[in-house]
Amino acid sequence: MSNNIVWHNHKVTRAERAAPKNQHPCVLWFTGLSGSGKSTIANALDVALYQRGYHTFLLDGDNVRHGLNKDLGFSDEDRVENIRRIGEMSKLFADAGLIVLSAFISPFTSDRRMVRNLMPAGEFIEVFMDTPIETCEDRDPKGLYEKARAGQIKDFTGIDSPYEVPEHPEVVLDTSSQTVDQCVEQLLEYLLERKLILERQE
Ligand SMILES: Nc1ncnc2c1ncn2[C@@H]1O[C@H](COP(=O)(O)OS(=O)(=O)O)[C@@H](OP(=O)(O)O)[C@H]1O
Numbered sequence: 001m002s003n004n005i006v007w008h009n010h011k012v013t014r015a016e017r018a019a020p021k022n023q024h025p026c027v028l029w030f031t032g033l034s035g036s037g038k039s040t041i042a043n044a045l046d047v048a049l050y051q052r053g054y055h056t057f058l059l060d061g062d063n064v065r066h067g068l069n070k071d072l073g074f075s076d077e078d079r080v081e082n083i084r085r086i087g088e089m090s091k092l093f094a095d096a097g098l099i100v101l102s103a104f105i106s107p108f109t110s111d112r113r114m115v116r117n118l119m120p121a122g123e124f125i126e127v128f129m130d131t132p133i134e135t136c137e138d139r140d141p142k143g144l145y146e147k148a149r150a151g152q153i154k155d156f157t158g159i160d161s162p163y164e165v166p167e168h169p170e171v172v173l174d175t176s177s178q179t180v181d182q183c184v185e186q187l188l189e190y191l192l193e194r195k196l197i198l199e200r201q202e
């Protein structure tokens with residue numbers, strides 16, 4: 001690694017970039033099992049924020065794995081690298097002043113902590129999708145649990161690869177008992193309370 005790299009501070013600060021949008025930069029980090037509702041809720045919140053005039057960006061597991069991270073699989077090492085890159089990318093988008101919605105299984109506590117530590121205090125919001133695995137498996141929207149049970153996919157999270165439950169998430173959602181609208185409302189309330197969005201533009 002080169003030591004001849006100098007960090008450049010931007011003349012326009014991240015707060016200045018975000019201020020015209022009535023928002024404070026932050027990363028909403030959705031974590032949970034496959035089928036727990038990460039994509040559905042992150043997309044619904046993205047729409048709700050967009051409709052209210054806020055500036056957001058959504059990073060989603062499947063999409064990032066088609067591009068930036070297409071060299072990575074699902075071994076523990078590859079998942080660590082996946083989250084490291086996505087964490088750095090999320091931070092860059094937040095530095096651009098955006099509200100970032102990142103939806104990845106991110107099964108390991110240490111990786112989520114690493115991303116949290118990249119961000120200024122209060123700007124990393126861990127959203128734990130606490131949907132029971134039975135519900136996720138019943139939904140099986142992509143047929144992946146069935147394949148994992150049949151041994152056709154190895155290292156599948158919740159089946160033969162671990163998911164470490166967050167200890168102190170900022171927000172907990174359970175999509176087996178909460179509707180999409182209720183989840184979105186809970187997240188909007190959180191953002192308003194913490195002044196990450198400054199007024200409701202309805
Ligand atoms: N072995 C295995 N385990 C878990 N998930 C698998 C696996 N193989 C493929 N998939 C599909 O990949 C999506 C998860 O990618 P992520 O980048 O979010 O995973 S991770 O954070 O690196 O653990 C995940 O998407 P979601 O269902 O949206 O969570 C699956 O569709």
Ligand SMILES: Nc1ncnc2c1ncn2[C@@H]1O[C@H](COP(=O)(O)OP(=O)(O)O)[C@@H](O)[C@H]1O
Pocket residue numbers: 032033034035036037038039040041103139141175176178179180
């Ligand atoms: N209340 C709810 N919240 C979110 N998703 C729900 C809900 N009820 C049913 N679902 C369904 O559950 C599935 C969740 O899948 P998805 O959002 O892709 O999860 P993940 O991104 O965590 O894999 C979708 O098919 C969605 O339509």
